[in-house]
Amino acid sequence: xxxxxxxxxxxxxxxxxxxxxxxxxxxxxxxxxxxxxxxxxxxxxxxxxxxxxxxxxxxxxxxxxxxxxxxxxxxxxxxxxxxxxxxxxxxxxxxxxxxxxxxxxxxxxxxxxxxxxxxxxxxxxxxxxxxxxxxxxxxxx
Amino acid sequence: xxxxxxxxxxxxxxxxxxxxxxxxxxxxxxxxxxxxxxxxxxxxxxxxxxxxxxxxxxxxxxxxxxxxxxxxxxxxxxxxxxxxxxxxxxxxxxxxxxxxxxxxxxxxxxxxxxxxxxxxxxxxxxxxxxxxxxxxxxxxx
DNA sequence: ATAGTTGCAAAGGCTTTGCACCGCG
DNA sequence: CGCGGTGCAAAGCCTTTGCAACTAT
Numbered sequence: 064x065x066x067x068x069x070x071x072x073x074x075x076x077x078x079x080x081x082x083x084x085x086x087x088x089x090x091x092x093x094x095x096x097x098x099x100x101x102x103x104x105x106x107x108x109x110x111x112x113x114x115x116x117x118x119x120x121x122x123x124x125x126x127x128x129x130x131x132x133x134x135x136x137x138x139x140x141x142x143x144x145x146x147x148x149x150x151x152x153x154x155x156x157x158x159x160x161x162x163x164x165x166x167x168x169x170x171x172x173x174x175x176x177x178x179x180x181x182x183x184x185x186x187x188x189x190x191x192x193x194x195x196x197x198x199x200x201x202x203x204x
Numbered sequence: 205x206x207x208x209x210x211x212x213x214x215x216x217x218x219x220x221x222x223x224x225x226x227x228x229x230x231x232x233x234x235x236x237x238x239x240x241x242x243x244x245x246x247x248x249x250x251x252x253x254x255x256x257x258x259x260x261x262x263x264x265x266x267x268x269x270x271x272x273x274x275x276x277x278x279x280x281x282x283x284x285x286x287x288x289x290x291x292x293x294x295x296x297x298x299x300x301x302x303x304x305x306x307x308x309x310x311x312x313x314x315x316x317x318x319x320x321x322x323x324x325x326x327x328x329x330x331x332x333x334x335x336x337x338x339x340x341x342x343x344x345x
Numbered sequence: 346a347t348a349g350t351t352g353c354a355a356a357g358g359c360t361t362t363g364c365a366c367c368g369c370g
Numbered sequence: 371c372g373c374g375g376t377g378c379a380a381a382g383c384c385t386t387t388g389c390a391a392c393t394a395t
Contacts, residue, residue, distance in 0.1 A: 083394095085350065104384080119352040124385065140281035140332050144360080144384065158324050167324065174315050174331075182338030183299050183308065190315075191281055191330045197323030226375065245359080260377040265360065285359065285385075 071096055071152075080133040087111075087118060091126045092135070101139050101147040101157075101166040139166055140189055156189070160196035167196065212237055212293075221274040228252075228259060232267045233276065242280050242288040242298075242307040280307055281330055297330070301337035308337065 070076060073092035077084040090111045094102070098110075108123045127148060130136040139147040139157055147166060149157075158167040169192065176188050211217060214233035218225040231252045235243070239251075249264045268289055271277040280288040280298055288307060290298075299308040310333065317329050 083349075085393095087351075117352080121352055121386085122350080125351080128386095138283040140283055140330075142279040142281050142287065144285075146283065146384085158321065158326070160324070161327075167322070169321060171317075171321075176312075176333065180299065180310060180312075180333065181308070182341075183301070183333075184336045184341055185299070185333050186302075186335035188334065189281075189330075189332045191332065192317065192321065192324075192326050193329065194325045194327035196325075200323075200325055224374080228376075258377080262361085262377055263375085266376080269361090287359085 076135060080135060082129060082133065086115065087122050088126050088129075090115060090118075091123060092130065095136060095148060095150050099150070099168065101149050103145040103147055105145070107148070140191060141166070156192065158192040158194070158196065160199055161193055162195055162199035165196060165198075217276060221276060223270060223274065227256065228263050229267050229270075231256060231259075232264060233271065236277060236289060236291050240291070240309065242290050244286040244288055246286070248289070281332060282307070297333065299333040299335070299337065301340055302334055303336055303340035306337060306339075 070079070073089045073096060074084040076092060077088055082088065091107055094107050094110060100106070102110075104120065104123050104127065107127075108118065108120050111123075112118050127136060131138070135150075136148050137151050139149050141147060141159060143164070154173070156169040156171045158169050159165075160167070171190060174188075174190070176185055178185055211220070214230045214237060215225040217233060218229060223229065232248055235248050235251060241247070245261065245264050245268065248268075249259065249261050252264075253259050268277060272279070276291075277289050278292050280290050282288060282300060284305070295314070297310040297312045299310050300306075301308070310331075312331060315329075315331070317326055319326055
């Protein structure tokens, strides 16, 4: 089975869902395309501000919430206060290190989920693994 | 394979992990034992306040954070702002309705996760399903 | 003109922190 | 007395909202 390939140009992605590709939006979406690091609003803001010094945090929030409505980005379900954003161009799981809090992408064998479970209509699922990542493990020894 | 049965007495549970069973802590833990509804701090607070009117929200926070440190309770990874608490006496998954935001427990076939993936030490995993629950589905029709 | 965007400032909401008080060994 | 636990008040953050200025069609 082949993953559907999607266009990786932020401008085209935005147009596809009917959003005007403003400088800010393109920059934010491009950041997400280039940095697959599940960033927080602040990480995105701090980075793009170097190129667009007038960028406001509000616009980052606005854009990301818009992107979410259009299923361009998703949030990684964590138990942290800050939201972490994710593109999901391919289906994958996440490993969260309880030491350094870094979120790693993981390719797990797909699990079979019915479209309907206990009468609930299932649209999406996430698998989150937790533990100690390899870097933190070696730091300790 | 049999699930390990655990004592369901809040006092004993607290003592087992070395926490003194104060009135507040017992009440909070008992609430979680009796109400498997993935409550927020506020839900717990509002309920117990009826019996212990002097209870403070701070104490609810203090207790729950303590319980978490001792692995008595966990938080359900959602993308909401309020944390939802869960006991996990048995391993189960969660279904979150994107309409009413209710979190349902789900018994899914266990998935096989290695203790180590990509060099990361896996200690725990969560499966979160999302969609529309049966109640909200029928409301719409 | 008109609708859509941006960004500052303020508000809102959840959680943590500081600290005084209380109770119990 | 000393220690742990509680709870009020305040602070801290993340996020949203209100709104005025701006842009582009």
